[in-house]
Amino acid sequence: MKKWAKCLYVFTGALVLTGFLAVSADAKISAETEQCLECHAERMPGLIEQWQYSTHWQAGIGCYECHAAKKGEVDALDHNGFVVATIVSPRDCAKCHPKESAEQEASHHAKAGDILNTNDGLLGQTLGGEPAVAVGCRQCHGSIVKVLEDGSFDPATWPNTGIGRVNPDGSKGTCSACHTRHRFSKEQSRKPEVCGKCHLGPDHPQIEVYNESKHGILYRAFEDKLNMDKPKWVAGEDYYDAPTCSTCHISATPNLPVTHDVGTRLSWNLRAPISARTSDWEKKLSEMKDVCNSCHGDSFVSGFYRQLDEFVDLYNTKFALPARDIRALLMDEGVISKANFDDKIDWIWWELWHHEGRRARHGAAMSGPDYAWWHGIYDVAKHFYTEYLPEVEEACAKAGKHALYDQIIAKYIDSDPRHAWYTQGFDPKKVEALKKYYKDRYDQKVD
Ligand code: HEC
Ligand code: HEC
Ligand code: HEC
Ligand code: HEC
Ligand code: HEC
Ligand code: HEC
Numbered sequence: 001m002k003k004w005a006k007c008l009y010v011f012t013g014a015l016v017l018t019g020f021l022a023v024s025a026d027a028k029i030s031a032e033t034e035q036c037l038e039c040h041a042e043r044m045p046g047l048i049e050q051w052q053y054s055t056h057w058q059a060g061i062g063c064y065e066c067h068a069a070k071k072g073e074v075d076a077l078d079h080n081g082f083v084v085a086t087i088v089s090p091r092d093c094a095k096c097h098p099k100e101s102a103e104q105e106a107s108h109h110a111k112a113g114d115i116l117n118t119n120d121g122l123l124g125q126t127l128g129g130e131p132a133v134a135v136g137c138r139q140c141h142g143s144i145v146k147v148l149e150d151g152s153f154d155p156a157t158w159p160n161t162g163i164g165r166v167n168p169d170g171s172k173g174t175c176s177a178c179h180t181r182h183r184f185s186k187e188q189s190r191k192p193e194v195c196g197k198c199h200l201g202p203d204h205p206q207i208e209v210y211n212e213s214k215h216g217i218l219y220r221a222f223e224d225k226l227n228m229d230k231p232k233w234v235a236g237e238d239y240y241d242a243p244t245c246s247t248c249h250i251s252a253t254p255n256l257p258v259t260h261d262v263g264t265r266l267s268w269n270l271r272a273p274i275s276a277r278t279s280d281w282e283k284k285l286s287e288m289k290d291v292c293n294s295c296h297g298d299s300f301v302s303g304f305y306r307q308l309d310e311f312v313d314l315y316n317t318k319f320a321l322p323a324r325d326i327r328a329l330l331m332d333e334g335v336i337s338k339a340n341f342d343d344k345i346d347w348i349w350w351e352l353w354h355h356e357g358r359r360a361r362h363g364a365a366m367s368g369p370d371y372a373w374w375h376g377i378y379d380v381a382k383h384f385y386t387e388y389l390p391e392v393e394e395a396c397a398k399a400g401k402h403a404l405y406d407q408i409i410a411k412y413i414d415s416d417p418r419h420a421w422y423t424q425g426f427d428p429k430k431v432e433a434l435k436k437y438y439k440d441r442y443d444q445k446v447d
């Protein structure tokens with residue numbers, strides 16, 4: 001008996017025994033797929049093994065049902081008597097999963113391949129270089145897959161499972177960015193590691209933040225008690241111990257369905273230079289609160305959001321807005337050029353919002369105190385006071401515009417009591433209190 005057929009037999013037997021499903025899975029494998037299996041069992045046994053563990057296999061969805069293509073399609077290949085395409089795009093999955101595909105298409109994930117004309121794009125292409133963009137940016141964001149004349153894919157653009165990949169059929173995204181082939185498992189996609197391929201690092205450390213949060217700690221402690229392998233997975237009904245990325249951004253609550261548009265529960269844009277509310281943010285906020293409420297009480301959740309909103313406001317008003325406006329003024333006054341990345345100030349500003357400024361906001365939004373403070377606002381403040389403002393002074397001096405620097409300090413720094421210490425020094429009473437504190441606490445002398 002052939003390997004897959006034997007497997008089917010055993011599986012069908014198990015189903016009959018448990019009375020779980022009366023139909024024989026055996027009967028469902030199409031004649032076309034049987035032929036794919038004949039060869040591929042030899043050539044790619046691992047792939048078939050993975051497929052046999054999938055719900056697709058149980059439902060009789062085989063190689064042919066996903067890979068079949070029509071003659072004339074850009075990436076169609078003549079293949080041993082069949083016409084197949086290697087890429088099974090979101091549009092192909094949409095034939096059977098219209099809801100998930102439409103939501104995915106409406107999300108920012110689907111737009112992530114469109115990064116060429118951005119500041120990050122300028123950095124990648126000009127300061128880095130094309131090969132670095134191919135193995136870096138595009139493995140997360142997605143490539144524009146190019147089909148060569150012989151029907152094969154341009155190796156500069158393939159393989160790739162970036163989240164906003166532009167497919168030969170024009171559709172955007174890759175379902176296998178999260179549902180790794182050929183298991184296409186819900187269980188796997190519910191785990192935080194799935195998102196951690198892309199959501200990490202100096203400019204968007206969501207997985208690191210999550211790992212240090214109470215939620216991440218509990219996930220590791222109780223991973224095997226979260227019922228992640230069950231078809232139904234509703235927060236507060238099927239599990240209580242910990243939320244994962246998917247819980248908060250994708251999965252169902254007793255009141256909300258699963259969504260493949262990961263933006264539907266976000267009230268802030270936390271990755272922008274200056275954070276602003278998203279469109280229709282009140283509705284989105286109430287949906288995220290609904291997620292939290294599956295496990296927490298109302299006042300706990302409101303308290304959390306109050307802390308987050310005040311923190312975002314602090315980042316915006318104390319640091320980001322003045323830094324942005326000062327730089328714009330220096331450009332208008334001809335002290336620095338209008339281009340990005342050709343003045344030292346451009347780089348300090350870039351890291352201020354794109355690295356530490358984002359880390360801070362992501363830390364605050366997902367309960368990672370070390371990212372909110374030490375990798376976050378601490379770095380923002382340090383760079384604002386000890387690099388940005390000194391560089392502004394130096395650039396003005398070089399341009400012979402000392403008065404401009406004085407105007408900047410008066411307008412953006414002295415006008416805000418939160419910056420008073422920068423020009424006036426620390427309050428002597430506070431300095432004395434500090435010394436006394438260390439003396440009383442550690443019997444330590446402080447200079
Ligand atoms: C006569 C044997 C045979 C049959 C029948 C067959 N395949 Fe293949 N297939 C192969 C071999 C061999 C390869 C090449 C493997 C390699 O690249 O090393 C291949 C490659 C592929 C690829 C990758 C192509 C690429 O260039 O990336 C896909 C997708 C594929 N097969 C799907 C199918 C599907 C779907 C069916 C059934 C409709 C099928 N095959 C039927 C032998 C077969
Ligand atoms: C549910 C749909 C689905 C089914 C069923 C399916 N595939 Fe695939 N297959 C995909 C997707 C998606 C990819 C990844 C291509 C992409 O990134 O879009 C892929 C990729 C491949 C590749 C190229 C990747 C590589 O690692 O070389 C081969 C070969 C392949 N499939 C063969 C098969 C065979 C043989 C079967 C039957 C056992 C099968 N597929 C069943 C969706 C499917
Ligand atoms: C020909 C129809 C068909 C196609 C094409 C198809 N699927 Fe499915 N898919 C199904 C069916 C049927 C199920 C089982 C539904 C169920 O159990 O409720 C399923 C289940 C799933 C599941 C749930 C798995 C689990 O762990 O329960 C995922 C994820 C999935 N499909 C993803 C995809 C992706 C991604 C593609 C495209 C690469 C795809 N499907 C293409 C029919 C299809
Ligand atoms: C490790 C994966 C990864 C790499 C590598 C990567 N990015 Fe990103 N990028 C992301 C993620 C994740 C986000 C979303 C950040 C968030 O929301 O916190 C993002 C955000 C962005 C944004 C902002 C999009 C928006 O709508 O606001 C741009 C533009 C961007 N990246 C371009 C690039 C470019 C260009 C490169 C290479 C020079 C690159 N990225 C490298 C994962 C990556
Ligand atoms: C950002 C990651 C991600 C991407 C990309 C993604 N999915 Fe999913 N998908 C998930 C998660 C997580 C779940 C499990 C939700 C739950 O039940 O908790 C899921 C569940 C599913 C299910 C089962 C739905 C149900 O209610 O049981 C299907 C079907 C599915 N996805 C299809 C797709 C298709 C088709 C695509 C591409 C158009 C896709 N997914 C892209 C993360 C993703
Ligand atoms: C292959 C890379 C990749 C994977 C995997 C991935 N993402 Fe993303 N994600 C991105 C990129 C890139 C962006 C920024 C898109 C943009 O705005 O251009 C993003 C944006 C987001 C956003 C912001 C959406 C918005 O509307 O502003 C959320 C939330 C998100 N991802 C959650 C998740 C979750 C949860 C998972 C895992 C289930 C996940 N992502 C998996 C790359 C990825």
Ligand code: HEC
Pocket residue numbers: 192195196199206207208210215243244245246247248249265266267268269270271272285288362365366
């Ligand atoms: C306990 C729930 C929860 C968990 C777990 C969680 N997040 Fe979030 N996430 C949030 C909240 C709350 C926000 C901010 C919501 C708002 O804007 O109102 C957010 C924001 C985001 C954003 C948007 C950032 C931006 O630039 O605007 C991304 C991307 C993201 N999360 C990804 C992830 C990833 C990846 C994981 C897992 C490693 C994860 N989240 C885990 C609740 C969660």
Ligand code: HEC
Pocket residue numbers: 213214215218235236239240241242243247248288289291292293294295296301304367
């Ligand atoms: C699946 C259940 C679940 C969901 C959903 C959930 N949490 Fe939690 N959360 C917990 C558990 C359990 C704890 C641990 C309580 C403790 O510290 O004893 C926790 C702890 C916390 C803490 C305390 C952190 C600390 O370090 O003390 C905060 C804040 C928090 N959650 C906020 C949220 C927010 C905001 C949301 C929604 C965006 C949310 N949670 C969603 C289960 C959940």
